[in-house]
Amino acid sequence: MLRESQDHPSFLLATLPPSSRQVRLAWAVIGALLFAFVAAAPLKDMQLARADAFVPIVQTAIIVNDLITASLLFSQFLIVRRRALLVLASGYLFSALVAVPYTLAFPGVFAPAGLLGAGLQSTPWLYFFGHGGLPLAVVAYALLKDTDDSIGKSRSPPAIAIGLSIAVVFAIVAGLTALSTRWDSFLPQIMLDSVRVNLDVRPWYGGLLLSIAVTAFVVILFRRRSVLDLWLTVMCSAWVLELLLGTIFVTARFSVGWYASRVFSLAAAITVLIVLLSETTTLYAHLARSEARRRQAREMREVAMDVMAASIAHEISQPLTALVANARAATKLLSMTNPDIEEIRSALDDIAKDGNRASEVISGTRSMFKKDLHGRVLLDANEVVREAFALIGVDLRMQQISSSINLHPELPQVFADRGQLQQVMVNLIANAVDAMRGVNGRPRLLRIGSYVTPDNSKVEITVEDSGMGVSENHLNRIFEPFFTTKSAGTGIGLAICRSIIEAHGGELLASINAPYGMVFRINLPVHAL
DSSP states (O other): OOOSSSSOOOOOOTSSSHHHHHHHHHHHHHHHHHHHHHHHHHGTTOOOOOOTHHHHHHHHHHHHHHHHHHHHHHHHHHHHHHHHHHHHHHHHHHHHHHHHHHHHHHHTSSSTTOSTOOOTHHHHHHHHHHHHHHHHHHHHHHHHHOOOOOHHHSSSSHHHHHHHHHHHHHHHHHHHHHHHHHHHHOOOOOOOSSSSBEEEEEEHHHHHHHHHEEEEEEHHHTTTHHHHHHHHOHHHHEEEEEEEEIISSOTTTHHHHHHHHHHHHHHHHHHHHHHHHHHHHHHHHHHHHHHHHHHHHHHHHHHHHHHHHHHHHHHHHHHHHHHHHHHHHHHHHHTSSOOOOOHHHHHHHHHHHHHHHHHHHHHHHHHTOOOEEEEEEOOHHHHHHHHHHHHEEEEEETTTOEEEEOOOTTTTOOEEHHHHHHHHHHHHHHHHHHHHHTTOOOEEEEEEEEEOTSSSEEEEEEEOOSSOOOOOOHHHHEEETEEESSSTTSSSSHHHHHHHHHTOEEEEEEEEEESSEEEEEEEETOOOO
């Protein structure tokens, strides 16, 4: 069973912080809903033609949306096993199931008086229960999500908790349906007839529903942490507008206000589902790209090591063989009674020559793996920084890292290989993210900047983090091959990065950040050839 943790948060919308773009989009959606509400409110009492097909179409869409959303939330509960997610998923299931008898009992849709033995007050009370249950579930979710971990520590299978929740929801819906259809005459009178609303009970009926929706909006607004919380806020805002039009302001069914309220209800249902599907697709794409990059990097390392090993073995075998033969010859000459000094000197000279030759072979083999100018072009380093930052964007959100990018607006171009430079930037940013995984009790900050040296000869790119950092003793060793301070590190990432930058005629430097973390500086010559 996968679990979320402080060091390894799961790729889930219930735990993934929203990006600034998503926050702006959410508020834009709320603004659009407000605009639609303001446009519809003055015409709320205008009666329109009765369209009986409107109710089953809208309600079917809501039922399907809520069922899919509940399934997605139940699946997330299977992974992180948070009671808050279970409550929210059950709330969506409740909303979907209550919408079924509401649709069947609505007068004029499937029968003049509705099915299920419904009376005049059946549908308004089913509407009341449905629009009160899900907001209460959102409130419970908001209150539980930051503190609840008891189910996560339980040994009972999560499938049992889901099964019990579904059974309880079905039982509640069945009881409320029976109450609303069989004993509706005992309930307060909401409708005067199949069209007109009882204005005497409208204030408390609509006021109670509206107060629940407003409470849900306020609670989730001030306790939002994740992508899911953000879009639940949008959904709650749609509820508030729907209930204003559909209960507080409405005087009769099939008016502009009544039709508009059902559109707001559908918008509320669709909002979270669309985000769940789109963000889940984005996260799976990110996982797929990450896995592909890891697999490609692993295969490239294996191929490179195989080629290097075969090349070294082939090239160095001849001088080593000659070196051993000359050493044995010299040893044999020295064991003679009257050794030939000249022969011995000649053998030793050959040993020295063979040793130098082996050294040259090794140097030549190393030069085979040095990068040449192939693939290098004049490019804007700022673009490479933005591309690398976008690749690590999901990791930053998962780790709840605050980031800022300060790029020089008129950065001179550098002569570089885009892929290699991007590889260096991704490695440095990923290292910064890893360094901040264990940071608690203080902000996790990532700052990336680009600058030009005063003499305009070099472009400097900096990556600063507020992570755990390294000690002064280790600072000079972090670029050494196979040296690492990570428990699962290989120690070759920074060494490769430095070799790439040096092959471009630049330098990669590291220093300790104040008060926490590290600063890495890439210096590249302007128009380097």
